[in-house]
Amino acid sequence: MRVEEKDRPKTEHPNDAIVRVQLAAICGSDLHPHHGMMPDTRIGHTFGHEFIGVVDEVGSSVRNLSVGDRVMVPFNIFCGTCWYCARGLYSNCHNVNPNATAVGGIYGYSHTTGGYDGGQAEFVRVPFADVGPSTIPDWMSDEDAVLLTDATATGYFGAQLGDIVEGDVVIVFGAGPVGLIAAKSAWLMGAGRVIVIDHLEHRLEKARTFAHAETYNFTEYGDIVLEMKKTTDWLGADVAIDAVGAEADGNFTQHVTSAKFKLQGGSPVALNWAIDSVRKGATISVMGAYGPLFSAVKFGDAMNKGLTIHTNRAPVKRQWPRLFEHVRNGYLKPSELVTHRIPLDDIAEGYHMFSAKLDGMIKPLVVPSAA
Template identity: 40%
Template sequence: MKALVWHGRNDVRIDNVPDPAITDTNDIILKVTSTAICGSDLHILDGMVPTMEKGDILGHEFMGEVVAAGKNVRKFRPGDRVVVPFTIACGHCEYCNDTLYSLCDNSNPNPEMARANLGHSVSGIFGYSHMLGGFDGGQAEYVRVPYADVGPVKVPESLSDDQSLFLSDIFPTGYMAAENADINRGDTVAVWGCGPVGQLAIQSAWMLGAARVIAIDNVPERLSLAKNYSLAETINTTDRDDVYEELMEMTNGKGPDCCIDAVGAEAHGDTMVGKAIDKTKEILQLPMSRPYVLQQMIMGCKKAGTVSIPGVYIGMVNEIPFGAAMNKALTFRMGQTHVQRYLQPLLKKIEEGLIDPGFIITHRMKLEDAPQAYEIFKKKKDNCIKVVLTP
C-alpha cells in the first residue's frame, strides 16, 4: 500500500509499504477514506518530536471502512464506516475507568521510553513517535486499529466524511479546551491561535455559554474565518506589538476570564527579541518549545482566571512568568484529549445540526500529494487552514 513516511526533519515521502495485518484479536483493519494533516504533525516535520524513526507512517486524524476484524471485536464488522480517536486506550485501566483515556496505562507498548521523556507513560497515539507507541498512522491506504471496541465510533450514513472526520481529534480537542477553560455563562474567553483547533475551540466556547470570544492570530484568513464564521472579536498580532494592552482595552482592564492556548510549541514571538530568538533556533535547528503564547496568556488573564492548554508542547519551555501565575492565583488545565469521552456527545451535536466541523476545510488533495500538502499547510500558502487527503 501507499503511505506517508517520515525520513527525517522536513523530509516526508509517499512510499510503498507492507499492508497492515491483524496482530491481536481486538484489532480492526481500516480502509482509509479520509485523513487530515494536523498542526501537531508539523512538530514532527520540524524535528521537534523525539524518538521518531525513519520509516514511521504519519497521521492521527483519519476515518474509513472496516475491511477486517479480529475475532474478539464486538462493535464492528466489515463494511462499517468508523472514525478513530487519535489516542489509543485499553478501556479498563484506572485512567480509562475515570474517562481519562489519553492517560491510559496499557495502550503504549513502549512505557519506559515514555517515562524517560515524560516522567510517566501515557496512551499510545497513532503516527506520533515511538515513545507514544510506534503505531503506524492513518495517512495511508490502510491502517491497523487496536482496542477497536474501545476507540472508534460508527458513523451514520447521513453524515459525510467532511462532517465526521474531525471527531478523530480537533473537534474533541477544541471542545475539551473550552471545557477545561471552565467557562461560566457570560464569560469573556480569549483564544490564541485561529487554526483548526482554535476555530473549534471558539465554536465550543459559544456552546458552553461564553458572552464574548476574542480570537488572536497573525494570519489574515484565519482571523477572517474566526470573525465572519465564528463571530469572534479579533486581534491581529501583526498590527499590535502588545497583545496585553489590547486585551486590557477590550476588557476595561480586567482581562479575559478564560484563556485558551490553541498554538502550542511553535508559537512565534511578537517582538523584535522574540523574532530574533525564533530565527536563531531555526538556524541552529534547536527543537525547543516557544513560550510566547503562554507569556501573553499568563500576563493577560484576569486574576483567579483559568488557562486552558490544548496546544502541544514538547520538552522544556523557558521564560514562563510563573511568579505572575502564582500571585494572580491562575488555574491551569491541560492535556492530550480524552477523545473517547466526547465522541458520542459531539457526534450528536453534528447530527442535530448544531455544528458542521467541515467548515474549516480549505484544501482537498490526494494522498500521493501529501508531501506537497505538508508544504502548503506549514507555510500557509494559498490561504490554507486545513487539508484533507483522500487515498
C-alpha cells in the first residue's frame, strides 16, 4: 500500500459529483481487500468507503447538491429507483455494480463491488449525487458525520436485524466500532442484557464504558459457547449479532485457511459461536462482512435449532434520520470511538496498525494532506 499521485477524477455520468475529501476513516472491512480476501482487488485501487467532504464539481443533471456543499457520503452507491432501492434496500442496488449481482456498489472495495475508487484520497467520484450524499447538519461534528457513513449505521442496522424485543439477552461478537455501536443500539431497542465478546482488552474496556455492556474475553475461557450457556441459565441468548465477519479469530485453522490462504470466503468462528450460543428459535444478525467464496458454517446447528438468520450490508441513508436524532439527543456518540488520526501520507502505517491492532487502536481516521 502506498500513496500515489493520480489524476483528479472526472464526472463520468450526468448525475456524478466530485467531492474533495476532508476526512475519511479506515473500516475493519477495508482490511479484507487489503489482505487479498476480496476477489478482483486490482493494483492501483484507492480504498476507503467512509468519508465526508466538500462538493467540488457537479454533473449536468445534479439538482440536490451544489459546489461548496459539505456532504457525508454513505458507503453504498445506489440509484434510488431500481427494484431494490425502491424498497429501501440501498445496499443491494442493481444499477451500479456490473461485476456482481450478489453485492451492490461500494466505494473503494474492489471491482467485485463495482470498480469505484474510494475516499482515502483527496478527491473521489460520487455517482448518483442526488441520491446518496446528504449535507452535514451544522450541529454535527466531522467525526460523528464520518462515522455515520458506515460504522454507526451498520451497527445500528445490525441491532435491528436482531428483531430485539424488551428484555432480550443479546450477545454481540466483536468489540470493534460496529460491534460497539450494535451493543449500544441493542439497549435503545430495549434489550434486558447486552454481552460483548472479544479478545482485545482495550476494546472490551470500551464496550464497558461506551456501550454499558457485560464483557467476556474469549481467551480466558476454554469454551465461550459453554460460558454463554452458563450465564443464561442454560437457555442461550435470544439474539446474537456477528459484528466480526471474515477475519474472525478464536480458531487457528478457520482463521488461517480463510484470512491467510484464501480457501474460504471468511473465517466463520464468530458466526459459529453465535449459532451455538443462542437458544433454539433465536435470531442471528450478521453484518460482519464475508467474501463470496464458501465458508465452513455450522448450518446443521442453525437448522436444527430453528434459528432465524438475518443478514445484509446496511442501507445507510435509510438509517440517517433516526440516527441523527439519536446523535443529537446524546444517545449515540460515535466520535467517542475515534482513537487515532492518520495523515494520508502515512496510510501504510495506519493500515498496519489497524490490522495488527497496535497502540490500542479502535477507530482510525484518515486526514488528506490538502484537508
